[in-house]
Amino acid sequence: MNHTFQARIKAPILLNSAEAEIIRALRRQGCVTSTDIMRMTGWSKAKTAQDIRDLVEKGFLMDAGEGISQGGRKPRLLCINRNLGFVVGVDIGATSVDVALADISGSILQRYSEAADVRQRPEPFLGRCVEIVFHLMELQGCRADQILGIGIGVPGPVDFARGVLVAPPLMPDWENFSIRGFVKQSFPNAFVVVDNDVNIMALGEQRAGDGINVDHFIFVKIGTGIGAGIVSNGKIHRGSTGCAGDIGHICVDKNGPICRCGNTGCLEAMAAGPAITEKAIQAALNGSSPLLKNLLDQNGGVLRPEDVNAACREGDQAALEIIRASGQMIGDVLAGLVNFFNPSHIFIGGGIANFGNHLLVSIRRAVLRRSLPLATTHLSINFSRMGADAGVTGAVALALEYLFVIEDQPTTTL
Amino acid sequence: MNHTFQARIKAPILLNSAEAEIIRALRRQGCVTSTDIMRMTGWSKAKTAQDIRDLVEKGFLMDAGEGISQGGRKPRLLCINRNLGFVVGVDIGATSVDVALADISGSILQRYSEAADVRQRPEPFLGRCVEIVFHLMELQGCRADQILGIGIGVPGPVDFARGVLVAPPLMPDWENFSIRGFVKQSFPNAFVVVDNDVNIMALGEQRAGDGINVDHFIFVKIGTGIGAGIVSNGKIHRGSTGCAGDIGHICVDKNGPICRCGNTGCLEAMAAGPAITEKAIQAALNGSSPLLKNLLDQNGGVLRPEDVNAACREGDQAALEIIRASGQMIGDVLAGLVNFFNPSHIFIGGGIANFGNHLLVSIRRAVLRRSLPLATTHLSINFSRMGADAGVTGAVALALEYLFVIEDQPTTTL
DNA sequence: AGGACTTTGTATAACAAATGGACAAAGTTC
DNA sequence: GAACTTTGTCCATTTGTTATACAAAGTCCT
Numbered sequence: 048m049n050h051t052f053q054a055r056i057k058a059p060i061l062l063n064s065a066e067a068e069i070i071r072a073l074r075r076q077g078c079v080t081s082t083d084i085m086r087m088t089g090w091s092k093a094k095t096a097q098d099i100r101d102l103v104e105k106g107f108l109m110d111a112g113e114g115i116s117q118g119g120r121k122p123r124l125l126c127i128n129r130n131l132g133f134v135v136g137v138d139i140g141a142t143s144v145d146v147a148l149a150d151i152s153g154s155i156l157q158r159y160s161e162a163a164d165v166r167q168r169p170e171p172f173l174g175r176c177v178e179i180v181f182h183l184m185e186l187q188g189c190r191a192d193q194i195l196g197i198g199i200g201v202p203g204p205v206d207f208a209r210g211v212l213v214a215p216p217l218m219p220d221w222e223n224f225s226i227r228g229f230v231k232q233s234f235p236n237a238f239v240v241v242d243n244d245v246n247i248m249a250l251g252e253q254r255a256g257d258g259i260n261v262d263h264f265i266f267v268k269i270g271t272g273i274g275a276g277i278v279s280n281g282k283i284h285r286g287s288t289g290c291a292g293d294i295g296h297i298c299v300d301k302n303g304p305i306c307r308c309g310n311t312g313c314l315e316a317m318a319a320g321p322a323i324t325e326k327a328i329q330a331a332l333n334g335s336s337p338l339l340k341n342l343l344d345q346n347g348g349v350l351r352p353e354d355v356n357a358a359c360r361e362g363d364q365a366a367l368e369i370i371r372a373s374g375q376m377i378g379d380v381l382a383g384l385v386n387f388f389n390p391s392h393i394f395i396g397g398g399i400a401n402f403g404n405h406l407l408v409s410i411r412r413a414v415l416r417r418s419l420p421l422a423t424t425h426l427s428i429n430f431s432r433m434g435a436d437a438g439v440t441g442a443v444a445l446a447l448e449y450l451f452v453i454e455d456q457p458t459t460t461l
Numbered sequence: 462m463n464h465t466f467q468a469r470i471k472a473p474i475l476l477n478s479a480e481a482e483i484i485r486a487l488r489r490q491g492c493v494t495s496t497d498i499m500r501m502t503g504w505s506k507a508k509t510a511q512d513i514r515d516l517v518e519k520g521f522l523m524d525a526g527e528g529i530s531q532g533g534r535k536p537r538l539l540c541i542n543r544n545l546g547f548v549v550g551v552d553i554g555a556t557s558v559d560v561a562l563a564d565i566s567g568s569i570l571q572r573y574s575e576a577a578d579v580r581q582r583p584e585p586f587l588g589r590c591v592e593i594v595f596h597l598m599e600l601q602g603c604r605a606d607q608i609l610g611i612g613i614g615v616p617g618p619v620d621f622a623r624g625v626l627v628a629p630p631l632m633p634d635w636e637n638f639s640i641r642g643f644v645k646q647s648f649p650n651a652f653v654v655v656d657n658d659v660n661i662m663a664l665g666e667q668r669a670g671d672g673i674n675v676d677h678f679i680f681v682k683i684g685t686g687i688g689a690g691i692v693s694n695g696k697i698h699r700g701s702t703g704c705a706g707d708i709g710h711i712c713v714d715k716n717g718p719i720c721r722c723g724n725t726g727c728l729e730a731m732a733a734g735p736a737i738t739e740k741a742i743q744a745a746l747n748g749s750s751p752l753l754k755n756l757l758d759q760n761g762g763v764l765r766p767e768d769v770n771a772a773c774r775e776g777d778q779a780a781l782e783i784i785r786a787s788g789q790m791i792g793d794v795l796a797g798l799v800n801f802f803n804p805s806h807i808f809i810g811g812g813i814a815n816f817g818n819h820l821l822v823s824i825r826r827a828v829l830r831r832s833l834p835l836a837t838t839h840l841s842i843n844f845s846r847m848g849a850d851a852g853v854t855g856a857v858a859l860a861l862e863y864l865f866v867i868e869d870q871p872t873t874t875l
Numbered sequence: 876a877g878g879a880c881t882t883t884g885t886a887t888a889a890c891a892a893a894t895g896g897a898c899a900a901a902g903t904t905c
Numbered sequence: 906g907a908a909c910t911t912t913g914t915c916c917a918t919t920t921g922t923t924a925t926a927c928a929a930a931g932t933c934c935t
């Protein structure tokens with residue numbers, strides 16, 4: 048049986064529980080022998096062999112050559128049929144796009160990032176994304192009809208069921224635009240899933256980062272905005288309309304500045320990137336930090352969050368204070384969420400994740416001061432170590448999660 | 462086969478998925494015919510009959526007489542064997558205990574409430590609870606070894622895995638006391654589960670109240686303290702150490718009064734029952750409310766939250782303001798949680814639940830003002846209609862949930 | 876190099892579970 | 906009372922799984 052190419056795979060791909068268990072084993076280990084599967088599943092030799100034969104015939108699995116002998120006959124290795132199709136992950140940030148092409152086992156084959164401005168209209172922006180995907184496909188020799196799943200993360204509130212942005216502050220032109228519909232035009236075979244960017248980062252952290260095997264955690268992205276991805280009982284919690292995790296507009300100070308959402312004193316307006324740079328510019332102009340003034344002049348009247356961080360590293364007191372204040376406000380909000388949600392881990396990512404320990408220490412201090420002891424004794428608060436990978440990895444995982452559907456899931460509660 | 466009494470049922474009771482499906486059908490409908498089960502499960506006649514026979518032989522099911530003919534032979538009805546055992550639900554509040562005795566299908570057979578002070582030591586308190594249970598058992602002709610499960614809700618942070626209170630502000634003497642161990646002495650056959658009181662109220666609302674079929678909701682209890690029970694994806698979210706939902710100590714005002722937890726401006730210290738009465742006493746004493754002054758004098762220098770509510774109903778402006786202020790603070794905190802968690806329903810219960818619309822309106826207003834539009838368009842905020850039933854119903858449901866364990870639960874994610 | 880032992884993979888008989896009728900029992904309706 | 910329904914049981918057949926035997930392809934030791 049020669050399965051060099053399997054043209055018509057319907058997405059989503061339905062698997063029964065036995066098939067799912069085999070695929071799961073292969074996902075984790077890459078290549079496995081049938082004896083491995085036998086041992087992992089506890090099935091008999093005959094059933095294991097039979098089910099594997101079926102999966103090979105369906106085109107999901109393929110022979111991957113000989114394995115290493117364990118003191119007896121050499122085993123034949125199995126792997127997921129890479130010719131079956133491909134999956135794309137797209138992480139749209141406020142100022143950049145990350146795209147990855149992966150095989151259906153989730154291994155990333157090609158990766159590409161570029162700067163982009165999300166404030167433009169969706170058609171040219173997504174058109175460019177599609178262009179990038181086609182470019183990556185070319186490098187891997189993959190055709191459009193072989194793309195089976197596409198996961199897309201966008202920086203705004205997503206109605207997950209409809210795959211549409213609702214009242215996105217950062218990208219108003221995208222409101223109600225069908226991202227799924229647009230992308231489907233180029234990839235008719237693909238199953239397109241759109242989610243909030245922080246949710247896919249949380250998913251990435253869970254699948255390939257430090258969030259593996261963690262039941263309850265929060266992934267906090269701090270950049271132009273502030274958002275959270277929530278994992279409860281090992282699953283992404285999206286809430287009833289799919290917009291859970293929007294912590295950027297939790298009130299920190301009722302008398303604070305007006306936020307772009309219309310309210311006053313939102314966390315985002317007071318502690319995110321733009322707030323940090325604005326405070327830094329003030330410090331530069333009012334003379335309290337000659338270092339920041341220098342940086343401001345060098346950059347032509349503009350400061351980026353990285354500049355404030357750099358100043359802080361050089362020992363600038365004003366920059367340090369700005370960062371500490373940010374950390375404390377973020378920590379104050381997180382303290383409430385820790386009381387409410389009782390996670391075991393908080394991962395902090397996004398543009399600000401390189402800010403080093405000053406930020407982290409103030410966040411931790413604020414959380415510890417204001418949270419219940421039982422909630423904080425085993426709580427870890429750290430920067431995510433995945434950097435920009437969290438997003439694309441999660442986007443690929445998201446696509447795969449919805450591409451493969453396990454049939455006949457029994458009810459688990461009585 | 463006569464199964465009037467089945468002495469030795471080991472708890473927890475293990476069920477395979479087929480058995481679970483039958484029990485589930487019976488739980489929902491009370492009494493069912495085998496044809497009903499056949500149609501609900503999609504199984505063949507023979508298998509259905511076989512599985513039912515097995516369950517009858519094991520003593521779980523029993524014949525419940527003849528059903529109504531549908532135009533043919535009369536069916537034989539099936540119901541859960543009530544002689545198999547009983548389940549107890551105990552809802553311990555700050556100032557009261559509610560106890561219920563139920564059969565293993567969850568129907569409450571006997572119910573009893575009395576005032577009690579939780580600040581005493583656990584031994585006498587729980588001793589009295591056990592006494593009440595024995596009294597209810599006597600009324601139903603049930604022996605101690607027939608009690609298979611006991612669910613207990615306590616008003617404090619519970620380490621759910623250990624079944625122990627950790628640093629409970631309301632009941633310091635209970636710290637690290639093994640409630641499970643104490644109760645087991647009187648009911649050696651029983652499976653004892655201890656949980657936070659708000660979690661069991663949420664569970665009750667989900668099983669027998671308006672929370673049925675709601676995936677994501679928050680149950681907020683406002684009484685002496687303030688706490689929340691969280692349901693995510695249809696399951697109670699307890700967090701990593703089991704103390705999720707402790708929203709009473711989220712900060713409302715950094716410059717607020719000192720809370721018993723040691724921090725300043727906690728929601729509980731500013732908006733719960735004691736804060737309301739204290740403000741009312743002040744209003745009475747400083748002359749801004751003659752009505753409250755009258756009530757205060759009548760009650761001998763003490764005011765209860767109900768008195769403030771009564772004054773408000775009579776049109777007292779000061780009482781109204783106090784309630785509105787409480788509602789606004791609670792609403793401000795809930796607004797943040799709505800952004801974070803995106804529930805579709807918020808149920809408000811506890812002693813303050815009879816406070817009528819003034820409280821509710823201010824909560825709703827605060828939430829609507831400060832939450833994301835996408836999160837509030839389909840959000841309902843209402844008083845729980847279950848009153849004191851939520852607690853015991855949930856406690857019984859909790860006991861049942863851990864009494865019956867479904868074996869061989871397959872992994873649901875790939 | 877050859878024999879003893881392992882591991883891997885396949886074929887087959889035996890066992891267990893579930894299905895689909897056939898059929899009897901117990902009703903209703905006209 | 907005949908015709909039709911619904912309920913419940915029995916049994917041969919199909920389907921799914923396991924256990925066993927056995928062949929193939931190795932390693933390792935003498």
